[in-house]
Amino acid sequence: MLDKIKETAAFIKNVIKETPDFAIVLGSGLGALKDEVEAIHVLEYHDIPNFPQTTVVGHGGKLIYGILEGKKVLMMSGRFHYYEGHDIKTVVFPFRVFHLLGIKNLIVSNASGGVNKDFNVGDVMIIKDHINMMPEHPLRGANIDEFGPRFVDMSEPYNRKMIALAEQIAEEQNLKVHKGVYVALTGPTFETPAEYGMVKAIGGDAVGMSTVPEVIVAKHQGMDCFGVSIITDLGGPDIAYAVSHEEVLHAATKAMPNVIALVKGLVKNYN
DSSP states (O other), rough: OOHHHHHHHHHHHHOOOOOOOOOEOOTTOOGGGGGGEEEEEEEEGGGTTTTTOOTTTOOEEEEEEETTTTTEEEEEEEEOOGGGGGOOOOOOEHHHHHTTTTTEEEEEEEEEEEETTOTTTTTTEEEEEEEEEOOOEEEEEEOOOTOSSSOOOOSSSSSSHHHHHHHHHHHHHHHEEEEEEEEEEOOOOOOOOHHHHHHHHHTTTTEESSSSHHHHHHTTTTTTEEEOOOOEEEEEETTTOOHHHHHHHHHHHHHHHHHHHHHHHHHHOOH
16 A cells, blocks of 8 residues: 555646645535636646545546645545545555655545534535544554654544634634534444434534545654534434435535635635
């Protein structure tokens, strides 16, 4: 796996030539953010050696290098999920590559189900912490010492300075945002009412099927991480709204302007 990571990193580095300031991951329905980037290079996933392929509607399949708010960014238009059948090492493969490219800052986004009573569909939640309930851990197995330590400190999975800056941006631009805890489950089923109740009982505010393995690996490598969730559906032990992937994408589109404003402000002002 290490040889493949190095081969992929060398290929991308040969194309982009420079070290990006940020890696940005676009979650379900959040693809419009890529239109904000002044693209310099666009690489299709299937043209990148060893790169996984995405199979989910609403997730593109491109790696975009360009300029956003005066900063160099490498944007994943489409991520990989454990539920697609990938093993966990494949899910986090691009984030290992990011490290070898010298990227220090990571912004991840996702669509998630809200269990906090104060949340509405279309709201934006800054992730302040997470609970990992995936069945497989991305750091399980022999540690790759050149990436990071065997035992990783997770006392600050999401960078507090980034969170404070995002809150400041939201206040200045009059954007409604929440802060909360994201719980990662495997999927691909949406949660049952009882499962939503469990998420709430263990301290979660929102639940989804991604993000946490990526952030764990990024923290293993010493990256600063920021996460944002769009609340695309609501659930709880006494709530049983029907939900479809199409409705999730529609809700994500509705919230897109706020997410774009938040991400652009963060990229511009975080050093």
